[in-house]
Amino acid sequence: MLELKNISFGVEDDGQEKEIIRDVSLTLPDNKLIVVTGPNGGGKSTLARIIAGIETPSSGQILLDGEDITHLSITERAKKGIGFAFQQPVRFKGLQVLDLIRLAAGKHLTVMDACSYLSKVGLCARDYINREVNSSLSGGELKRIEIATVLAKAPSLAIFDEPEAGIDLWSFQNLIEVFQRLREHIKDSSILIISHQERILNIADEIIVLRDGQLVRRGSRDEILPELIGTSAAIPACRVAEESEAM
Amino acid sequence: MVQFGNIQIDEIQMRLLKEVADLHSVPEGAFNIRSNGKSAARFSTANIEIEPKEGASGIDVHIKPGTKNESVHIPVVMTQSGLTELVYNDFHIGEGADVTIVAGCGIDNCGPKDSEHDGIHRFYVGKGAKVRYVEKHYGSGTGSGKRILNPGTEVYMEEDSTMEMEMVQIKGVDDTDRTTTADLAAGAKLVVRERLMTHDKQRAISTYVVNLNGAGATADVVSRSVARDDSYQKFDAKIIGNAPCSGHTECDSIIMDNGRILAVPGLEANDVDAALVHEAAIGKIAGDQIIKLMTLGLTEQEAEEQIINGFLK
Numbered sequence: 001m002l003e004l005k006n007i008s009f010g011v012e013d014d015g016q017e018k019e020i021i022r023d024v025s026l027t028l029p030d031n032k033l034i035v036v037t038g039p040n041g042g043g044k045s046t047l048a049r050i051i052a053g054i055e056t057p058s059s060g061q062i063l064l065d066g067e068d069i070t071h072l073s074i075t076e077r078a079k080k081g082i083g084f085a086f087q088q089p090v091r092f093k094g095l096q097v098l099d100l101i102r103l104a105a106g107k108h109l110t111v112m113d114a115c116s117y118l119s120k121v122g123l124c125a126r127d128y129i130n131r132e133v134n135s136s137l138s139g140g141e142l143k144r145i146e147i148a149t150v151l152a153k154a155p156s157l158a159i160f161d162e163p164e165a166g167i168d169l170w171s172f173q174n175l176i177e178v179f180q181r182l183r184e185h186i187k188d189s190s191i192l193i194i195s196h197q198e199r200i201l202n203i204a205d206e207i208i209v210l211r212d213g214q215l216v217r218r219g220s221r222d223e224i225l226p227e228l229i230g231t232s233a234a235i236p237a238c239r240v241a242e243e244s245e246a247m
Numbered sequence: 248m249v250q251f252g253n254i255q256i257d258e259i260q261m262r263l264l265k266e267v268a269d270l271h272s273v274p275e276g277a278f279n280i281r282s283n284g285k286s287a288a289r290f291s292t293a294n295i296e297i298e299p300k301e302g303a304s305g306i307d308v309h310i311k312p313g314t315k316n317e318s319v320h321i322p323v324v325m326t327q328s329g330l331t332e333l334v335y336n337d338f339h340i341g342e343g344a345d346v347t348i349v350a351g352c353g354i355d356n357c358g359p360k361d362s363e364h365d366g367i368h369r370f371y372v373g374k375g376a377k378v379r380y381v382e383k384h385y386g387s388g389t390g391s392g393k394r395i396l397n398p399g400t401e402v403y404m405e406e407d408s409t410m411e412m413e414m415v416q417i418k419g420v421d422d423t424d425r426t427t428t429a430d431l432a433a434g435a436k437l438v439v440r441e442r443l444m445t446h447d448k449q450r451a452i453s454t455y456v457v458n459l460n461g462a463g464a465t466a467d468v469v470s471r472s473v474a475r476d477d478s479y480q481k482f483d484a485k486i487i488g489n490a491p492c493s494g495h496t497e498c499d500s501i502i503m504d505n506g507r508i509l510a511v512p513g514l515e516a517n518d519v520d521a522a523l524v525h526e527a528a529i530g531k532i533a534g535d536q537i538i539k540l541m542t543l544g545l546t547e548q549e550a551e552e553q554i555i556n557g558f559l560k
């Protein structure tokens with residue numbers, strides 16, 4: 001279980017302090033798939049990065065299973081079970097997909113085991129396992145490999161920052177299935193997805209709405225989703241596809 | 248001492264042979280092992296003849312036309328501090344042959360004097376022949392004397408021949424000045440993959456001059472390098488197109504600590520149908536690469552190591 005207590009985060013903008021996250025407190029219980037949504041610029045990705053340790057909050061406290069992890073490094077949090085899939089996956093010259101999956105698993109996986117993670121994200125493993133994680137891969141391919149690294153890490157809290165960004169409609173359906181399967185095998189872990197995609201909101205146990213850095217709504221899917229339909233917090237899949245094609 | 252085929256070598260030499268030529272025992276095929284300035288073992292096959300030069304240090308390697316899937320190993324190991332040598336090795340590769348040549352030099356210097364091996368390799372690649380050439384350089388030892396390697400490589404390629412060169416220097420060589428020149432006739436193809444890492448106060452200079460003289464000749468010269476600590480590298484690659492041909496040179500480098508790199512890609516087109524491209528990029532490891540690997544549980548230092556290992560793989 002992860003608890004955020006009074007988390008705030010600010011940045012310098014033109015010499016002025018700008019607050020991105022304002023006094024956010026929330027609890028992410030185990031065995032739940034939680035989606036954080038809200039308008040662009042509302043602080044969703046920043047909140048995810050604060051949990052992973054990539055950003056340091058200006059005030060507040062983060063507890064993982066009761067332990068204060070506010071001042072732990074990214075590495076230490078990863079070792080304690082936090083996994084993070086980047087919105088824009090990183091490219092590496094020379095590192096192969098197999099290397100990355102093995103690093104994620106933290107042990108020497110067989111090629112067959114590593115391939116199984118690629119298959120889970122809808123990639124034909126044989127075609128990808130020895131590819132370099134470089135610019136020869138498309139945005140959608142990289143995104144799926146990114147998700148596969150989080151699956152291989154098997155974290156107790158898996159954070160996915162806008163997994164739909166840059167993925168085409170066909171792959172998107174596959175992605176929903178990946179998250180559904182993750183949800184089915186959630187066992188003592190939890191999943192946090194940053195998304196404004198209606199179909200991802202649709203598989204959430206709980207939905208949290210962030211706006212202007214503040215937590216404005218929180219509740220079960222059935223409670224929150226009807227309020228969001230038609231707003232930018234819940235975009236239908238076809239619009240997501242159009243947006244990603246335009247990227 | 249350890250037994251290596253029918254000769255005895257010391258354990259340091261054995262370790263150097265593993266590093267530079269991946270040799271754990273006497274290789275299959277033809278070989279010449281040079282140890283501390285002398286030929287320690289030599290073996291010719293029916294198709295590959297190795298003979299010592301007269302009046303100079305070095306060997307002539309004659310590979311018969313049509314020789315297929317055979318290899319030549321010519322490693323050099325030096326463990327005597329203060330030894331300096333200049334060696335000429337010439338390779339005559341017959342028409343249509345298809346061979347692998349593994350060279351490499353390992354220096355262990357535990358004394359105060361500089362040790363230096365300057366190897367001049369000349370390749371005469373016959374029509375349609377294919378050569379895969381692997382050259383590894385390695386240095387070790389705790390002495391204050393430098394480990395110096397100055398290889399000169401000349402490649403003369405006849406029509407439709409192919410040469411793939413893999414040049415690797417990852418550790419321990421204090422000073423190196425490498426010059427590689429190549430002349431390609433029509434249809435010849437040259438591929439160079441250089442991997443280099445310098446550390447401490449090392450200096451490495453790598454110069455390529457590739458002349459594409461015949462129609463359809465192609466060259467692809469790619470260097471990946473890492474300069475760390477206070478080391479310095481210069482990569483100077485020039486491709487000259489004298490005919491309808493295509494050439495590409497690329498230098499991709501990571502700098503760390505106080506490392507410095509000068510990349511000087513050069514192209515000269517003397518024919519309107521010469522298509523030549525160069526690329527060069529130098530920069531430190533991207534911060535988001537380190538962060539990504541840290542989110543997988545690696546420390547910052549482990550992340551850097553993985554990124555560099557992958558980059559130089």
